[in-house]
Amino acid sequence: MMNIAVIDDEQHCTDRLLALLEPYKDKIETICFDTVDGAIKGIETLHPNIVFLDVQLHDKTGFDVLSSISNRNFCLIFTTAYEQYAIEAFKFSAIDYLLKPIAKDDFENAIRKAFERVEQNQLNERINVLFSHLYKEPTIKRISIPTKEGYNFLNITDIVRCEADVNYTHIFTIDSIKHTVSKPLKHFEGLLSNHKFFRIHNSHLINLNHVKSYAKSGYVTLLDNTKLEISIRRKEEFIKVCNRI
Template sequence: MMTIAVIDDEQHCTDRLLALLQPYRDEIETVCFDTVDKAVRGIEIMRPKIVFLDVQLNEKTGFDVLSSVSHRDFCLIFTTAYEKYAIEAFKFSAIDYLLKPIAKEDFENAMRKAFERVEQNHLHERINVLLSHFSKENTTKRISIPSKEGYSFLNITDIVRCEADVNYAHIFTSDGKKHTVSKPLKYFEELLSRHGFFRIHNSHLINLNSIKAYAKSGYVTLSDNTKLEVSVRRKEAFIKVCKGV
C-alpha cells in the first residue's frame, strides 16, 4: 500500500485532491496535513511515496516544509494558484506542479509520472535548485536539465548559448559541453530572458554576458569563439539591449 500525503491549509483544496485520488483507493493510503509543523512531522514518520504540497500554508510556505525535512525520498508535486514567478521556479528545477483549481487531466498526468517514478530522480538536488530561485540572498541561480541519466544541474551563468533543433534544444556551456534537451528553444527563451539572455535568431538564444565582439556586418562572437548571425529583424532590439536602453 502506497502512502500519499496531501499538504494544504484549505479544506476545499484537500477535498478536491482526495476526490481525484478516489480511483486509486485500493492501492493507496492518504494522510492530510494543514500546517508546516504537522507536515514535517508527518513526512518524517509516515515516509509517503508521493507528496502533494501547497505553496502557501497559512503564514508559511511549502518551501519551509522542504527546508525542514530530512526525508526526501518521495515524488513531489506542488499545487498552486497561478503565480508566474513560482511557476518559473518550478520549471527551472524540473519539479512537477498542478495549477488550482486542479484539472482532472493534469492530475492524471502527474500521477502517471509519479507511479513511473519519473519525477523522483535527483529530487534532493532539484529541490535545492528550486529553493535557490526563492532565496533572497545573491546566490547563483541554477537550472535542472533532464538527461538520459537523470538530470544535469547547470549554473545559468555558465550557459553560453542555446540552439534550436526542431523540438529539441542544444545547450552549450562554458566548459565546452553540449546538453541536448527535448524542449523547444522558446521554452528556454521564456525562462532565461530575465537572466540576461537574448534570442538573436530563430535558432539561437545567447547569454549577453558571453559576448566577446559584435561586428557591424551583423555577426556576434561569443566567449567560446562561436560566431553567429543576428537576424535583421532582431538587430535593432539586440543593439538596444547591449547598450542597456
C-alpha cells in the same frame, strides 16, 4: 501499496485531490495534513512515496516544510492558487506543480509521471535549485536539466548559448559540453531572458555575458569563438540591449 501525503490547509482543496485520487484507491493509501508542523512530522514518520504540497499553509509555506525535513525520498508535486507565485522557480528546478483549481487533465498527467518515477531523482539538489530562485540572496542561480539518467545542474552563468533543434534544445556550456533537452528553445527563452540572454535568431539564444564581438554585417562572435548570424528583425533590438549592459 503506495503512500500519498496531501498537505493543504483548505478542506475543499484537499477534497478535490482526494476525489481525483479515488480511481487509484486500490493501490494507494492517502493521509492528509493541514499544518506545517503536522506535515513535517508526518513525512518524517510515514515516508510517503508521493507528496502533494500546497504553497501557502496558513501563515507559513510549503517551503517551510521542505527546509525542515531530512527525508526527501519522494515524488514532489506542488499545488498553488497563484499563477505567478514561484512558477518560474518550479521551472528552473524541474519540480512539478499544479495550479488551483486543479484540472483533471493536469492532475492525470502529474500523477502518471509520479507513478512512473516514484522516487524523483536528485530531489534534494532540485529543491536547492528551487530555493536559489525563490530567495534574493546573491547566490549563483542554477537550472535543472533532465537527462535519461536523472538531472544535470548547470550554473546559468556557465551557459554560453542554446540552439533549437525542432522540439529539442542543445545547451552549450563554457566547458564545451553540449546538453540536449527535450524542450523547445522557447521554453529556455522564457526562463533565461531575465538573466541576460537574448534570442538573436529563431534557432539561437545567447548569453550576452559571453559575447566577444559584434560585426555590423550582422554576426556576433562569442567567447568560445562561435560565430552566429543575427536575424534582420532582431538586430536593432540586439544593439539596444547590448548598449544597456
